[in-house]
């Protein structure tokens with residue numbers, strides 16, 4: 498069962514203040530690290546990067562051996578994912594959706610997630626929440642305790658049978674619902690996703706301090 502990767506990389510890096518996908522970690526752009534991890538994963542047959550043309554040029558010095566394509570992104574992350582899904586074909590039985598801004602993902606973790614998606618139809622990397630959680634008010638004061646039992650933070654890749662994710666996304670786009678990940682999209686159809694424990698940090702590069710963190714973690 499072939500698995501295509503759809504790497505979404507069309508965001509505007511508002512919280513970073515500069516193009517975070519072009520930021521260099523050990524001399525290579527964030528986006529190049531991300532794509533390289535998918536090129537190295539055994540179960541990935543091809544990679545589609547959803548981004549503007551100038552950002553795709555961040556990859557021009559790389560020598561990838563698997564097919565690499567580009568499509569334009571959309572207004573929100575979910576529209577960028579939908580644009581990537583639209584170019585998949587019959588060979589792409591599974592699809593792995595991944596944030597371009599998660600460059601530390603390991604090929605072994607991608608392959609573990611693919612195995613689980615083959616078995617269960619839907620799988621994602623994730624980690625159990627380790628901090629105490631509070632619901633805050635608008636002024637930034639803690640107001641309510643939150644029971645963290647069974648609470649997990651979703652990462653990417655999030656991997657699905659392509660037919661399932663396409664059907665689920667069609668409903669979301671038609672209803673114009675805003676979602677923050679694909680697990681939520683299939684959940685809206687009543688389908689649950691197998692959580693695969695991420696045993697190595699796989700942070701989403703979001704604010705400037707994340708660059709130093711990712712550089713330190715990437716040894």
Ligand SMILES: Nc1ccn([C@@H]2O[C@H](COP(=O)(O)OP(=O)(O)OP(=O)(O)O)[C@@H](O)[C@H]2O)c(=O)n1
Pocket residue numbers: 505506507508509510511512513547570571572573574575577578596597598599701702703
């Ligand atoms: N319209 C969008 C918005 C986001 N993304 C991608 O989705 C991933 C997760 O988004 P996030 O980390 O929030 O990136 P940005 O949207 O760029 O960040 P910000 O919200 O700070 O602008 C990123 O790889 C980003 O490029 C995308 O492809 N298309």
Ligand SMILES: C[C@](O)(CO)[C@H](O)COP(=O)(O)O
Pocket residue numbers: 574596650651652653677678679701
């Ligand atoms: C998909 C995601 O990375 C899972 O944690 C996250 O939901 C993306 O959120 P963002 O607001 O688009 O960064």
